[in-house]
Amino acid sequence: MIQVKICGITNKNEIDYLNILKPEYIGFVFAKSKRQVTSEEAKQLSNNLDKEIKIVGVFKDSSIDEILEVINTIPLNIVQLHGKEDANFMSSLKASVGESVSIWKALSISDVENIKKYADSKYSDLIDNILxxxxKPGSGEAFSLENICKLLKVDSNKKNNCDLTNSPYSFFLAGGITPENAAERIEKVNPFGIDVSSGVEITNEDGTRTKSFEKIRSLIEKVRAINVN
Structure with a gap:
């Protein structure tokens, strides 16, 4: 079943939408971003979140102490790393958070060497998923999916879908996913899940961007239809 993560949650209205629509994951951004929240803000928002929805904390080049400080405030299910964190860092983080918190490593499609590196099974004890x-994370820009199967060292079938049977990871796909293109991008590379932020946003009259109930609903309905088929 394709999982859905809605990232960059910043306000109570969005929490209310997600409690109704029930994606598998939501993301709070603790890295520098227009969607950045503090640990206290995230805690207040998560207090009203359906307990079945898992919480992802997004970090970029934070220290382990900084990550643990957030976890002590809000019980994250997943730590998602977007910076230059290496295997030694992730090993230390894994030892610090234990088995109760999963670690996802986000990689740019242009970072070919690291994608090939972390797609190797010898790193599967350090990270639980690749994203x-x-x-430009958060920009809403889509990218070519042509080489993903090859980079993940997996075969593709006659439809050019990734065959992840022998891969150590069931990866998440992010970057420019919208309700309109989600089904096509999922079919192309067969991810375990998708991570969406700007693709389900609208611009308010004051120029601020916020999540749209209708866009999230449309996205999740289309993903659920794939799961049924």
């Missing part, structure tokens, strides 16, 4: 994103 493949574009060059």
């Amino acid at each position: 493949i994103d574009g060059d």
